[in-house]
Amino acid sequence: MPIQAELEPEFLQALENHTVTQGRDVAWIKSDSKAILAIHTNMVALNPRLSVTYNNHNTWKLHVSNVQANDSGTYMCQVNTDPMKSQMGHLSVVIPPDIVDSVTEGSSAQEGGSIRLTCTATGVPPPTVLWRREHNRPIVFRHDGGRERKVVDSHRGETLELAHVQRTDMGAYYCIASNGIPPTVSRRYHVEVHFIPQVKVTNQLVGAPLGSDVELQCFIEASPKAMNSWYREDALLSDKLTENPKLRVSETIMNEYSLWINLTIKSLALADYGTYVCASVNALGKMESQVSLHRLELSMNGFGAEEPMVSGAAWQRARNSPSHRAQPAASHAHQYFLAQHLPPQLYALLLTVLRYIHTF
Known part of the structure; x- marks a missing residue:
């Protein structure tokens, strides 16, 4: 009977490197780290996440479950020959970002x-x-x-x-x-x-006839959040809103620090004319801006058009009042402001057209 020579163990393929995300599982052909993890299928390392399987032929696999960051490193698969044969592979564990x-x-x-x-x-x-x-x-x-x-x-x-x-x-x-x-x-x-509040009224001088509706507009910028309100003659108008249906305060938020706060006065009476104050106060200070509401009397001129009867001084103040930021487009049909750049005759004609349109 011929004598068969015993074949030396050899590696059938190279040991692969692996990159896995933390928390996943990885399996390798039999591998070692610097410390012995397993011999054959017997675990040496006391780590429940490690195990070895053998296919009863030529393959050993080291399984690492629920991979952690400290599992990264070089692993060695060793065959106990003389001289010893070994292969090395690297396990890279990647971790998603966290803040x-x-x-x-x-x-x-x-x-x-x-x-x-x-x-x-x-x-x-x-x-x-x-x-x-x-x-x-x-x-x-x-x-x-x-x-x-x-x-x-x-x-x-x-x-x-x-x-x-x-x-x-x-x-x-x-x-x-x-x-x-x-x-x-x-x-x-x-x-x-x-910053300290900044308060700007759209018009400092406003004229409107008896019985009409008028809206006084005020633009406010403030941070931290401010308390905003309309005053007249040392009285807080917002306190009277539930008692006086003629008065209404509305707010339109523009962004984190700016808004419009508008006061609407319905069916103007003689007692409604006077000086109104738009005010804003926060932890840094208080700012105010005034609006003078005047009675606008209309009379017929020689051309058959209604002309506002307002003193020349009032017209001059209206024409010289500063203009501010653009305001919301909406306005009531009965709202009349003294135009800053129109002569009285042209403004009277404009009022006549508005009154004519309103009759329809």
Whole structure:
């Protein structure tokens, strides 16, 4: 009987490297780390996440379940020959990005001050952090006392520093962390810029005839949130709204720090004429702006048109009153303002046309 030579063990294929996401499972042909994990199918390492399987022929597999970050490293498959034969493979564990919880400092400042936002992200590989504003609004960096500025759509880095902040910088900023391993994560930071209220009335001098409706319009910017109201003769009109159906105050929010607050007076009577005050007060101070409501008497002129009977001084004040921001387009049919750039005769003709239209 011929003598058969015993064949030396050899590796049938190279040991593969693996990259897996934390929390997944991985299986390998029999492998070792620097410490012995298993001999044949007998586990040496006391780790319930590790196991070895054998196909009763030529394949051993090391299984690592619920992979953790510290499982990363080089593993060795060793055959007990003389000399020893071995193969090595590397396990790379990647971790999706995460934003570390931390207290956000400096998310508010007075106008002209500075704000610093910090967003710390972890993950393997290390994430890239990008800052963006809500609704794709631009991020503005100001330098040299605010005289120079740079406008960008996004900013890269864990820290976002805003110097010489303005009220237009208010709003939500998003920290977005990504490293190619889904999912990408983000966190919302809110920036507040504080300033004393600014109050502007649309017209400082308003004329309207008896029996008509008139709307006094006031534009307010304030942060932090302010208490806004209309006054007359040291009385708070909003307190009388439930008692007097002639008075109505309405608010139209424009953005985080600005709004319109309008006072409507219905069926004007003699007692309604006078000075009205639009006021706003917050933690930083109080501001007011006045509207003088005059009676507008109409009489027929030589051309058959109704002409406003207002003193020349009143007309001069109306023409010289400053114009302000654009106001909402809506106005009542009986609302009459002394136009700033129209001569009395042309304005009288305009009033006649309005009254004619109103009869239909």
